[in-house]
Amino acid sequence: MRVFTxxxxxAAAEGEQLGSSEWLTxxxxxxxxxxxxxxxxxxxxxxxxxxxxxxFGGTIAHGYLTLSLLPMLGAQIFxxxxxxxxxxxxxNKVRFxxxxxxxxxxxxxxxxxxxxxxPAGKQLTLGWVIEIEGGGKPACVAExxxxxxx
Numbered sequence: 001m002r003v004f005t006x007x008x009x010x011a012a013a014e015g016e017q018l019g020s021s022e023w024l025t026x027x028x029x030x031x032x033x034x035x036x037x038x039x040x041x042x043x044x045x046x047x048x049x050x051x052x053x054x055x056f057g058g059t060i061a062h063g064y065l066t067l068s069l070l071p072m073l074g075a076q077i078f079x080x081x082x083x084x085x086x087x088x089x090x091x092n093k094v095r096f097x098x099x100x101x102x103x104x105x106x107x108x109x110x111x112x113x114x115x116x117x118x119p120a121g122k123q124l125t126l127g128w129v130i131e132i133e134g135g136g137k138p139a140c141v142a143e144x145x146x147x148x149x150x
Contacts, residue, residue: 004079014114017111028102067091067094070142088146126144
């Protein structure tokens with residue numbers, strides 16, 4: 001795992017692929033808990049019997065559940081141990097090219113896309129790909145922005 005301790009180290013890593021996380025199994029309990037947390041109980045996510053006859057042959061994870069795994073999976077790839085605060089600033093792009101079937105395994109990879117100076121410190125733009133083990137297309141492709149305060 002890559003550990004950054006200064007803002008200059010992060011800036012020097014611009015363009016680098018930082019690696020991949022471990023594989024994580026997406027189980028029905030995780031999907032159900034996410035449905036409860038968000039109020040999104042669409043049958044393709046939570047109704048195992050109905051979904052077995054649906055378009056994906058079983059339940060699938062919510063796209064936003066997949067996206068929400070980035071902090072957990074990212075913590076296996078790199079750490080920002082810089083002195084100041086780290087603030088989620090936003091998401092520039094998110095796409096969900098392929099559904100994540102319940103029971104499948106996913107992992108994330110991260111790339112430092114851009115580091116720019118801003119009045120408050122540095123703005124870090126990260127590129128993410130969440131892949132499905134054995135899948136042809138990624139589950140999620142995203143670009144997130146973090147504000148790093150000195």
